[in-house]
Amino acid sequence: MAGDIVICELLCFGVNRIDNTSNNVIIKLCTDFYSPKEIEHAKELLHNACSQSRSDLERLRPRKGPKKAQSDMTDILQLVHEMGTDVPCFVAVNLAKLSVLGMENINLAAMVADIFSLKKQMAELKCFVQRVDTVESLHPDFYADGVSAFQDDEQLIGRPHGGIGILWRKTLGAHVNCLKYDGERRLMALSVKHGSHSLLLLNVYLPYFTGSDNDDNFHEFMAVIGKAIGIIGTSPTLNACIIGDFNACTTKNTLFGKEIRLMCDDNGLLLSDVTLLPPDSFTFYSDVHQSTSWLDHCVSTLQAHLSITDINIAYDVLSSDHFPLAMSFELPTKRATKSDIEAYHRRCSPLLSSIAIPHVALLCSDAQCDNISHREALSKLYRDITNAMLTSSAASIPTKRQQRHKPVPGWNEFVKEHHAAARLSFTLWVSAGKPRQGSLHEQMSRDRARFKFALRRCKRDEAQIKAGKLAESFLPLDNTAFWKEVQAQSLRSTPLVASVNGTSGEDAIANMWAKHYGEILNASDTDTSRKRLIKELHAAYESAVSEGSLNNSLFSPREETWLSPSEIVILKALHPDLYADGVSAFQDDEQLIGRPHGGIGILWRKTLGAHVNCLKYDGERRLMALSVKHGSHSLLLLNVYLPYFTGSDNYHEFMAVIGKAIGIIGTSPTLNACIIGDFNAYHFPLAMSFGLPTKANFKLKQ
Structure with a gap:
């Protein structure tokens, strides 16, 4: 109803004037301008429109007597006040039928206030646009970016607080990345990378101290400085600085100055400017109080502090009440010389020229080619090229080898x-x-x-x-x-055996295992190795059935074999009385680096075929399910293979898979649901540490 458009000049005038004109003035203007029939028609029109959205609306009361028009206008205004914004959009077609306000009814004070407000906003907007243009066109040799202290559609009350900018030379364009943070008006950063070295420069403009530790400025100060410390803590570089107007004097007994020093002590940071400059330095001069303060600072990590080659305050630059704080950083670099590069070219060119090009594999037009010889040829070409480049660079360009220090037991606890x-x-x-x-x-x-x-x-x-x-x-x-x-605690890696199955030497042992797993994973369905694998799995299953339990021999062959999606059919050949399905740990066209992770399988008797439905989930390599239905009863069995704990990546994947499984149970229509499998979570340490298999029996009551 609120979006409907209704033509009525009287209601258009009354609804639009009701917020800034008194009811008595509107009633007098309308009764003088419109006839009683027009007012009565407008009242009926408004009542009919409002009754569509309000079922409890009072019935239309007809008015009589000499003051009928005034009473009808009073009912109209009362109904508009009662409905609020839930009224149609009344428009006027004939502007001559709109009543006109006299000069005695115009609120001149409100008009003057609106004009002054518009003038102020236009002046501030013009100043803002000029400042932005100035920042971007300060110098043709500089890039620039900044964060505004307010939004374009934000109504300003007083002067805005915040807003910062950064300029950097265009010659550093390839090495510099400007960083902004959502909703942050007092913080931005530059990430500088040069070779293997990097530097993070955070620019801040913190609020000033108003005299109380409970005001908004104190909380905002702590929030911004805490966010800056968090950014440094999560940054991959050890060279990081927080530079800018802290509005905190560390040489005087001020609350913000104490907080900055405590922040440095708690997080292992240094006040580089206070450490390297004379104690009588200052960066701010107050014309009102004729006093000086040290409000601008450079807070650095130890590595960044050691990289500072020069720091000074430019007292000869008078652009504001703050004096610029300037510093220079020198990152250690080691570049290859021209003779090193020439030697690299001399060694690399003949090695690259001697590589045989597999034209047949390169000219293959099949986007889903599964020819093993093509894959091997392309992999060999890739290895030959990278080996040629690595061999040439290692022999031509000197590198500094990192010396591995002997670990000291108890270092973290005591030293x-x-x-x-x-x-x-x-x-x-x-x-x-x-x-x-x-x-x-x-x-x-x-x-x-x-x-x-x-x-x-x-x-x-x-x-x-x-x-x-x-x-x-x-x-x-x-x-x-x-x-x-x-x-x-060992001083070396896990020792390697000298001989495996009669094969000696690191290269010979590696080639033997490559051939062994190549036969298992890359052979076709007709190969003897594939038949041997199926035979081993079948024999293991027969042994498990005859013994009446699941022993480790059932899992021994599978533990060293990963099946691709096209090879999952091998599971179906385990036994003629069983159906089987599974999810591969990798895709057919995926290049494997090391062993794959994930992959699960489920087997069920063919006698249950009519009651069982196997469920898979798109892109999920660690989760599948069986839905069992028998009459009016049902059971959902989810099989999972969760990652083991090594750090944050595995943790996120663990939580994602277990969260998805819980979500599936939550949305399932059945109340009988289980998550079964290898959780890699030691809830029962003694049993799980030895890999004891788990067996469960379910019985659904009829």
Whole structure:
């Protein structure tokens, strides 16, 4: 109803004037301008339109007497007030039938206020557009970007707060990426990458201190600085700085200054400007109070602090009440020389020329080609090209090999904290000119002595610490954690055997396994290896049936074999009395790097064929289900193979699969549902650590 359009000049005038004109004025103007019949017709029209959306609307009351027109207008205005915005859109066709307000009825004060508000907004919008044009056209050699302090459609009340900008040379365009954060008006960043080195520069404009730690400015200050620290903490680079107007004086006893220092202490950051500049420096001058303050800062990580080659305050630049804080960074770089590149070309060219080109495979027009010889030819071409380039670069371009240090048992528990404190004290002592006395020298000496004492303690009690860590990892019966700790304490990787099945040497052993798995995974259905695999699976199943239980021999062949989607049919040949289906861990055209992860299968008796439906889910390699229906009863069995815990990626995949399984149960019409399979979650450590199979029987009551 609210979107309907109704033609009525009287209601068009009354509805549009009801918010800014008194009822008495509207009644007088309408009764003087419109006839009683026109007013009565408008009343009926409004009542009929409103009754379509309001079933409880009072019936139309006819008015009589000499003041009938005034009473009808009162009913119209009362109904419009009652309906609010839920009235049709009344329009006028004949503008001559619209009543006119006299000068005595115009609200001049409201008009003047609206005019002043429009003028102010237009001036601010014009100033904003000029500032944006100025930023983008400051210099032809610079790129620029920024964040506005307000939105285009935002109504301004007073001056806006926030808004920052960054400029960088166009010669750095390929190495610089400007970063903005949704909804953030006081923070943006530049990510600079050069070779293998990177630098993250965060620009902030923090609110000023108004005198209370409960006001909005304090909460906004803590929110912005917390977000900046979070960005640094999750950044892959160790060279990161927060630069800008902090509105926090760290040399005076101010709340924001204390918070900045606490933030640096808690997160291992340095106030580089305060550390490297004289203590009487300042970046702000107040004309009103004739005073100075140090409000602009550079907060850096230790690596970024060590990369600063120069820092100064440009007191000769007078562009505002703040003086610019300038600094220079130098990232260590090591580039190949011209002679190195020439040597690389000389070595690489003959190697590339000697590679045989597989023309038949390259000219194959079948987009879904499954010819094994074509795949092997293309893979060999790829390996030959990459080996030629890697061999040439290794022989021509020198690289710095990272020296692997011997791990110190107990480092994280006893030494790490003292080592960080000693490095920080040493850095501050060096930046101060290596004084031979004073507080910095004493602090550096104390921290170094504590670090050396902790390190000597770890080396002295090395055997005891190792035994304690092994005991801690073994107590919860977590085999994975125990063997990880054993490997971490070893000075080398897992040792390789000297001989496998009569084959010696690393290359010969690798080729033997490549041939073995190549025969299993890449052979056709008619190959003897495939027949041998089916025979082994069939024999394992017969053994399990005869013994009346599931023993590990059933899983031994499958544990070392992964079937592609086109090879899932192998499962159907396990036994003539069983149906089977499965989900592969990889696609037919997918290039395998290492062993695939995922892939599951389900078998059920053919006598249940009419009651069982196998369910698969698009793109899901770790989840499938069986839906069993018998009469009015049903059972949903979900089979899962979840990833094991190694870090964040596996954790996200684990939660995604288990969440999808729970969602399937939640939307299933049956109340009998189970999630069964390998969860890789040690709920029963003793049983699960030995891989004991689990067996369950279900009985649906008739």
